[in-house]
Amino acid sequence: MATAAPPGPARTGGARGLFAALEVDARLLGMIVAFGAICLAFQIWTGVRLSGPGFDPMGWLTGGTFLTPRNLFNLSIQTVSVAIMATGMVFVIVMRHIDLSVGALLATCSAIMAMMQTSVLVQGLGLPLGDPLLAPLAILTGLVAGTLIGALHGWLIGYLTIPAFIVTLGGLLVWRNVAWHLTGGQTIGPLDGTFQLFGGTNGTIGEFWSWIVGGLGVLGAWWALWSARRDRIRHDFAVKPIWAELTIALLAAGAILGFVAILNAYQIPALRLRRMFEARGEAMPPGYTEGFGLPVSVLVLLVVAVAMTLVARRTRFGRYIFAAGGNPEAAELSGINTRLLTVKVFALMGFLCALSAVVASARQTFHSNDIGTLDELRVIAAAVIGGTALSGGLGTIYGAILGALVMQSLQSGMAMVNVDAPYQNIVVGLVLVVAVWIDIVYRKRMGLRR
Amino acid sequence: MTDTRVPLVEMRDMQKSFGGIKAVDHVSIDLYPGEVVGVLGHNGAGKSVLMKMLSGAIPRDGGEIWINGARAEINTPRDARRYHLETIYQTLALADNLDAASNLFLGRELVTPLGFVDDSTMEAEARKIMARLNPNFRRFSEPVSALSGGQRQSVAIARAVYFNARILIMDEPTAALGPYETQMVMDLINELRRTGIGIFLIDHDIHQVKLMCDRAHVMKNGQLVGTVRVAEVTEDDLLGMIIAGKMPAHLAG
Numbered sequence: 001m002a003t004a005a006p007p008g009p010a011r012t013g014g015a016r017g018l019f020a021a022l023e024v025d026a027r028l029l030g031m032i033v034a035f036g037a038i039c040l041a042f043q044i045w046t047g048v049r050l051s052g053p054g055f056d057p058m059g060w061l062t063g064g065t066f067l068t069p070r071n072l073f074n075l076s077i078q079t080v081s082v083a084i085m086a087t088g089m090v091f092v093i094v095m096r097h098i099d100l101s102v103g104a105l106l107a108t109c110s111a112i113m114a115m116m117q118t119s120v121l122v123q124g125l126g127l128p129l130g131d132p133l134l135a136p137l138a139i140l141t142g143l144v145a146g147t148l149i150g151a152l153h154g155w156l157i158g159y160l161t162i163p164a165f166i167v168t169l170g171g172l173l174v175w176r177n178v179a180w181h182l183t184g185g186q187t188i189g190p191l192d193g194t195f196q197l198f199g200g201t202n203g204t205i206g207e208f209w210s211w212i213v214g215g216l217g218v219l220g221a222w223w224a225l226w227s228a229r230r231d232r233i234r235h236d237f238a239v240k241p242i243w244a245e246l247t248i249a250l251l252a253a254g255a256i257l258g259f260v261a262i263l264n265a266y267q268i269p270a271l272r273l274r275r276m277f278e279a280r281g282e283a284m285p286p287g288y289t290e291g292f293g294l295p296v297s298v299l300v301l302l303v304v305a306v307a308m309t310l311v312a313r314r315t316r317f318g319r320y321i322f323a324a325g326g327n328p329e330a331a332e333l334s335g336i337n338t339r340l341l342t343v344k345v346f347a348l349m350g351f352l353c354a355l356s357a358v359v360a361s362a363r364q365t366f367h368s369n370d371i372g373t374l375d376e377l378r379v380i381a382a383a384v385i386g387g388t389a390l391s392g393g394l395g396t397i398y399g400a401i402l403g404a405l406v407m408q409s410l411q412s413g414m415a416m417v418n419v420d421a422p423y424q425n426i427v428v429g430l431v432l433v434v435a436v437w438i439d440i441v442y443r444k445r446m447g448l449r450r
Numbered sequence: 451m452t453d454t455r456v457p458l459v460e461m462r463d464m465q466k467s468f469g470g471i472k473a474v475d476h477v478s479i480d481l482y483p484g485e486v487v488g489v490l491g492h493n494g495a496g497k498s499v500l501m502k503m504l505s506g507a508i509p510r511d512g513g514e515i516w517i518n519g520a521r522a523e524i525n526t527p528r529d530a531r532r533y534h535l536e537t538i539y540q541t542l543a544l545a546d547n548l549d550a551a552s553n554l555f556l557g558r559e560l561v562t563p564l565g566f567v568d569d570s571t572m573e574a575e576a577r578k579i580m581a582r583l584n585p586n587f588r589r590f591s592e593p594v595s596a597l598s599g600g601q602r603q604s605v606a607i608a609r610a611v612y613f614n615a616r617i618l619i620m621d622e623p624t625a626a627l628g629p630y631e632t633q634m635v636m637d638l639i640n641e642l643r644r645t646g647i648g649i650f651l652i653d654h655d656i657h658q659v660k661l662m663c664d665r666a667h668v669m670k671n672g673q674l675v676g677t678v679r680v681a682e683v684t685e686d687d688l689l690g691m692i693i694a695g696k697m698p699a700h701l702a703g
């Protein structure tokens with residue numbers, strides 16, 4: 001039995017056979033193609049707007065401003081907040097629940113952290129403004145608060161069996177306005193300098209460390225591929241042909257290092273560089289340039305992505321989430337405590353909302369009342385566009401992150417070509433519906449269960 | 451009965467009602483080591499509910515469960531596992547979105563030293579046990595929703611057998627199986643019986659019951675009609691008990 005080979009490339013020719021041999025997820029491929037198409041479309045569109053009259057496709061392609069290091073850098077930091085929450089939403093939806101309160105919960109966590117670092121710790125504990133302890137203490141408080149509020153939601157849903165839709169709809173109203181109450185409706189800022197490192201341009205790790213992170217990422221990806229293959233060989237299972245493994249290893253390395261290269265190519269403005277040198281008491285050498293590199297917030301997202309993928313695929317907790325989503329009764333009969341599982345899943349969602357709150361408020365350098373407004377819809381849309389089935393039991397972490405990226409690129413692109421915000425929303429709404437429809441058609445074609 | 455051994459399982463005066471319906475109405479039955487005991491009855495007689503109370507899947511309204519002569523507290527499926535009691539549910543209780551190995555080990559995953567689930571070892575174990583039960587089974591990497599009814603049933607049987615049960619509840623285990631696979635399961639039951647396991651077998655096929663079982667408990671409308679040694683009754687006697695709810699004349703009174 002162990003030698004029963006899957007249908008190999010020998011039997012099916014062409015591109016289909018190639019992808020079958022690589023065992024690449026068709027959905028992953030579809031999302032990458034969609035993202036590529038969006039990038040290309042806006043690159044040309046912005047190119048057309050900038051170039052003069054006349055038909056010049058090559059000029060449009062090279063003259064566009066969408067596929068520039070600057071814009072891709074901004075796109076990545078704009079995606080982080082929604083993407084972090086979307087990974088948690090995958091678990092929530094896989095368990096056949098929903099969370100409508102994530103944007104409001106983000107606001108409450110943001111308010112708590114802003115209050116901590118600007119007044120509670122300063123006046124209460126007597127820490128001076130700018131103290132290096134302010135940011136960690138504020139963040140810790142926010143994460144604990146988010147986790148506890150999420151756990152409360154989970155308890156109401158799991159143990160009191162109130163539908164998640166109702167609990168989190170109530171939560172949306174409650175936490176949005178708890179945030180307002182905590183701050184007296186005021187904008188709070190500027191936030192602590194260390195805290196702001198999580199925001200994007202204010203906190204990047206520079207070119208050198210970006211290459212180090214990229215290199216580690218490549219090694220990690222290769223190790224994962226290699227150990228999976230070694231495992232299968234150890235048990236005499238069929239494995240992919242070696243050329244397929246190598247192709248995937250190269251593609252992964254190319255993607256990771258390409259991403260680092262793009263972020264490194266975005267140059268820190270000269271004025272800002274000079275100020276950085278002055279702050280260190282040095283003179284800037286003439287002609288000196290330096291790239292931003294990986295933003296800390298993107299690093300946070302990468303860590304979340306890897307951790308959540310591990311949880312989903314390689315831990316009991318993740319396995320139980322999927323089992324309970326696929327068949328709650330079977331999960332119960334297998335001895336899984338699905339109520340406690342619900343509490344844990346919502347607590348994790350709350351934790352991720354708080355983490356997003358760090359990134360979101362640091363990015364705007366202050367806490368505002370409207371922070372995270374409508375994020376619940378973006379987060380749910382990202383998860384669903386990424387292939388999470390509302391009927392439960394199906395969903396991937398990378399899908400949700402790509403979903404967030406696709407939506408953000410649409411929105412940013414439209415903003416760049418001056419589409420008014422109301423029209424942007426109309427387009428995003430349509431895309432959500434069409435994406436799910438395509439998914440349904442695809443599943444039917446493949447004979448998969450919906 | 452005249453058996454002087456300690457019963458492996460004894461259920462005393464079990465009761466369960468759903469609203470006004472008395473699904474199980476003061477039923478007492480037992481099971482000895484190495485014995486296959488049929489639990490028979492028409493549709494809705496209360497067989498599954500009785501067995502689910504034993505496996506901790508539904509709470510009982512009244513009654514006691516004794517295992518090896520000691521009072522057993524079985525209130526959840528987890529409790530049942532502590533008594534090495536495994537169940538093949540009529541509904542199979544599989545998570546459709548997971549593959550065969552994940553279902554086989556659901557709730558009892560094998561983990562690596564780092565605490566991560568060890569999918570390849572679980573798949574290897576699943577292949578071993580399935581080779582015994584259903585050698586034609588090949589689809590280990592697909593979710594069980596993609597499997598046929600009989601293949602799904604094989605997975606459910608494998609799950610109950612894998613963990614060295616001492617008490618096995620089989621609720622219509624061969625309902626979806628073809629003749630060859632049914633024979634494999636019958637052989638398996640005989641093999642398990644020789645190792646001293648006690649098996650409750652719910653089955654509507656009277657012929658099969660005559661072949662496999664040592665004794666049979668017959669239920670009707672939630673009540674126990676009676677318990678008979680299968681060798682002492684004919685198939686018609688059993689049918690009479692199931693349909694009319696009457697003990698055979700030569701045993702009655």
Ligand SMILES: Nc1ncnc2c1ncn2[C@@H]1O[C@H](COP(=O)(O)OP(=O)(O)OP(=O)(O)O)[C@@H](O)[C@H]1O
Nearest residue numbers: 468471473491492493494495496497498499500540
């Ligand atoms: N969860 C439930 N809620 C309400 N009523 C139930 C429930 N489970 C079973 N019943 C009722 O209890 C009675 C006994 O059901 P049970 O499933 O034990 O029948 P059965 O003997 O296993 O029948 P079958 O041969 O059809 O499987 C039926 O009247 C059924 O409708």
Ligand SMILES: [Mg+2]
Nearest residue numbers: 497498540621
């Ligand atoms: Mg039944």
